[in-house]
Amino acid sequence: MNAALNLLTVVEEAISSGSLGRRGEMIRHVTDLFIVGASQCSDEDVALFDTVFTRLAVEIEQAARVLLAARLAPIPNAPPITIRALAFDDAIEIAGPVLTQSERLHDATLVENARTKGQEHLLAISRRRTLSEAVTDVLVVRGDRQVVLSTAENAGARFSEASFTKLVERAEGDDRLAECVGSRPEIPFHLFLELLNRASDAVRSRLEKSHPQAKGELRRAVNEATDCMRDDVVKRIRDHAAALAFVESLQRAGQLDDERLRRFAQAGGFAEVVAGLAVMSGLSLSVVDRAMVEERPDTIIVIAKSIALSWATMKALLELHSRNRSIPSHAIPQALASFERLNAATAREIVRFWRLRGQGATAPGRTG
Numbered sequence: 558m559n560a561a562l563n564l565l566t567v568v569e570e571a572i573s574s575g576s577l578g579r580r581g582e583m584i585r586h587v588t589d590l591f592i593v594g595a596s597q598c599s600d601e602d603v604a605l606f607d608t609v610f611t612r613l614a615v616e617i618e619q620a621a622r623v624l625l626a627a628r629l630a631p632i633p634n635a636p637p638i639t640i641r642a643l644a645f646d647d648a649i650e651i652a653g654p655v656l657t658q659s660e661r662l663h664d665a666t667l668v669e670n671a672r673t674k675g676q677e678h679l680l681a682i683s684r685r686r687t688l689s690e691a692v693t694d695v696l697v698v699r700g701d702r703q704v705v706l707s708t709a710e711n712a713g714a715r716f717s718e719a720s721f722t723k724l725v726e727r728a729e730g731d732d733r734l735a736e737c738v739g740s741r742p743e744i745p746f747h748l749f750l751e752l753l754n755r756a757s758d759a760v761r762s763r764l765e766k767s768h769p770q771a772k773g774e775l776r777r778a779v780n781e782a783t784d785c786m787r788d789d790v791v792k793r794i795r796d797h798a799a800a801l802a803f804v805e806s807l808q809r810a811g812q813l814d815d816e817r818l819r820r821f822a823q824a825g826g827f828a829e830v831v832a833g834l835a836v837m838s839g840l841s842l843s844v845v846d847r848a849m850v851e852e853r854p855d856t857i858i859v860i861a862k863s864i865a866l867s868w869a870t871m872k873a874l875l876e877l878h879s880r881n882r883s884i885p886s887h888a889i890p891q892a893l894a895s896f897e898r899l900n901a902a903t904a905r906e907i908v909r910f911w912r913l914r915g916q917g918a919t920a921p922g923r924t925g
Contacts, residue, residue: 644666693720694717805836868897871896
């Protein structure tokens with residue numbers, strides 16, 4: 558790195574000369590020197606180059622800065638101050654390569670850039686090899702459709718539940734985005750259901766054909782949570798007539814509530830629980846009965862959240878659901894965590910959708 562030290566004098570001469578051409582030529586020479594020896598540079602060497610680049614890059618012509626950004630962007634130990642300055646340049650020709658490629662940009666810098674710069678800068682960020690939840694949280698809120706779609710298509714992107722919620726909202730009426738969001742394997746189940754609620758039939762079909770990993774979820778979401786409302790599954794229903802009559806009498810007397818349902822579950826009253834959930838949610842007996850015998854409790858969680866059941870009652874329902882099943886010890890705590898995270902308004906909308914799709918099925922009484 559002695560060559561770099563020797564260049565400092567020449568750099569000072571180039572700066573003092575006032576010639577943009579001379580500065581541009583010098584920065585190309587310094588860039589060549591850095592790239593050749595980058596893998597052997599110590600932190601002190603990189604800091605030296607940072608000083609040189611910073612001094613030269615202030616007033617050089619844009620074409621020279623574009624070339625500098627393109628050459629430094631892929632280098633893992635590129636001078637950090639220079640990289641940050643290039644990333645925040647208003648010209649996307651300069652900022653773009655750095656925002657997309659540079660490993661020198663930390664999450665805090667990317668978040669700051671995404672919050673303050675324009676859509677072209679956000680689009681460049683969305684194309685990075687990996688994106689953290691902190692960065693995607695900003696992109697899905699501030700980004701235009703092109704940015705959001707690019708972010709959702711990025712296999713290396715990670716999304717918080719809040720970001721997935723926003724993506725589902727923005728996907729309504731946008732088949733391409735809906736298909737992309739629905740195909741992500743890590744999307745929370747209840748948001749997957751909401752996406753199906755909002756998506757077109759064409760999107761459901763494409764998800765199943767183009768994304769085999771989503772096929773099981775699609776079949777379970779549509780067939781078990783919606784099609785089970787049809788009469789052809791009524792034959793699977795146990796005889797709940799007496800339980801339904803009893804529960805409806807409790808409802809008329811104003812005695813059907815969270816505590817009563819919890820007592821039914823704790824006592825092992827399967828028929829009473831099914832009837833109670835059906836009456837309180839407005840869903841058919843077939844839907845609730847099927848939910849209580851499914852292997853996974855996802856539909857129960859949605860129904861319980863939609864009618865504002867307590868955590869204690871949800872736990873009792875899960876324990877009843879798990880009887881006669883060999884389930885791992887962590888299954889109920891995980892289900893309870895999902896229940897806590899699920900937004901009540903989302904759950905009510907899903908249940909409303911199920912009711913509309915099941916108008917042809919036998920429907921129990923409904924709460925006011």
